[in-house]
Amino acid sequence: MVRVEFLGPIAREALEIDASSVQEIADRLREDETLREWLPKCAVALNDEMISDLSIELKDGDRVTILPPVCGG
Amino acid sequence: MVRVEFLGPIAREALEIDASSVQEIADRLREDETLREWLPKCAVALNDEMISDLSIELKDGDRVTILPPVCGG
Amino acid sequence: MMELHQGALDTKEIFGRWLDEEASSNYGAYIPFVGTIRAEDEIEALSFDIYEPILKRWFDEWQDRAAKRGAIVKMAHAIGDVPIHTSSYISAVFSPKRRVALELIDEFVEDFKANAPIWKYDVINGSRVYAADRSTPMDGAGLLS
Amino acid sequence: MMELHQGALDTKEIFGRWLDEEASSNYGAYIPFVGTIRAEDEIEALSFDIYEPILKRWFDEWQDRAAKRGAIVKMAHAIGDVPIHTSSYISAVFSPKRRVALELIDEFVEDFKANAPIWKYDVINGSRVYAADRSTPMDGAGLLS
DSSP, X not given: OEEEEEOTTOOOOOEEEOOSBHXXXXXXXXXXXXXXXXXXXXXXXXXXXXXXXXXXXXXXXXXXXXXXXXXXX | OEEEEEOTTOOOOOEEEOOSBXXXXXXXXXXXXXXXTTXXXXXXXXXXXXXXXXXXXXXXXXXXXXXXXXXOO | OEEEEESSBOHHHHHHHHHHHXXXXXXXXXXXXXXXXXXXXXXXXXXXXXXXXXXXXXXXXXXXXXXXXXXXXXXXXXXXXXETTSEEEEEEEEESSHHHHXXXXXHHHHHHHHHSOEEEEEEETTEXXXXXXXXXXXXXXXXXX | OEEEEXXXXXXXXXXXXXXXXXXXXXXXXXXXXXXXXXXXXXXXXXEEEEOHHHHHHHHHHHHHHHHHTTOEEEEEEEEEEEETTSEEEEEEEEESSHHHHHHXXXXXXXXXXXXXXXXXXXXXXXXEEEOGGGOBOOTTTTTXX
């Protein structure tokens, strides 16, 4: 299982998803109406490292983090 | 008379020169061997205002200041 | 050094401590950037969420980039509520040379605004409202859409 | 505000005082630039001559330029000897906006280096040697040559 966590203002509990690639995570999250507005604006990290490739393979215990638009300072 | 003052590292006493324009000051200072190396690198102020025009006329009591290369900070 | 503090930063303490830390490092230029909460609209404070593991990686990469130019960076940020007219953010560059310091502080602060995993909320009548209009998607956003 | 001090600057005092002066001015960004004397070659200190009337005019023009962008500038400089690892120069920008502050501090510091009427000397074995190799002719230099 892969744990998907939502940060900052996305008021959502973490999900446990059975997925073998980032692409499969994308497929699953797109089905979720409440995420439709967030996904185009969100960056993604895998085990706390920013990623930019859907083809990355996932293994059991991986952690995917969804990061909405930021404004530090 | 116009007073000509030399700032910073130019180790010179001020001069009193009878001159009616900045051009005349330039003519006088160019005669001075000890200033030959300084003049090409020096900026000029008239009554504490930076100037860039030789044709400016001078009047009695004016103060011309010679400013060598700077390095603040 | 990156440090996170609950609530408003003690700006003078941080400025002075960083100065002391590098007092013998022979840096010729020290440029802190101090961000202070402005009174705007009806907010009484801003509030911040921070995701520290990714912020730490972001900061460590900047430390490496600064090191290649002979410089170092430091950063402090507030977590939670920060009242107006107090400081939420200080970053700083120390460098032997003026030009490097001036360029780095600009790049560092701009990249911080764009890519540090920090979320800002207006605090109005005691409740937190996400500052969506002032927030920007991080580099690479939209991967899953 | 422009201030000249005999000898090394009390950097923390100046940073904190300027911060306090603008505590209610609603500026969102405060960027000081702190210049510190580096240990190089065999110098024990640097020493500075300043021609205050022209420095004051230069500074006042910068205050006007900053005001047009909603910002203010401040500056402190040492007169006379400043030992290594102590500070001779602080300038600062306060601005409502980050971008203006980052651009102004760069322009202000660079123009200061180029055009502030200040002369620098190395102090070696107690005697002052003009730092000719590090000094630059001011804008308009050569008028009389």
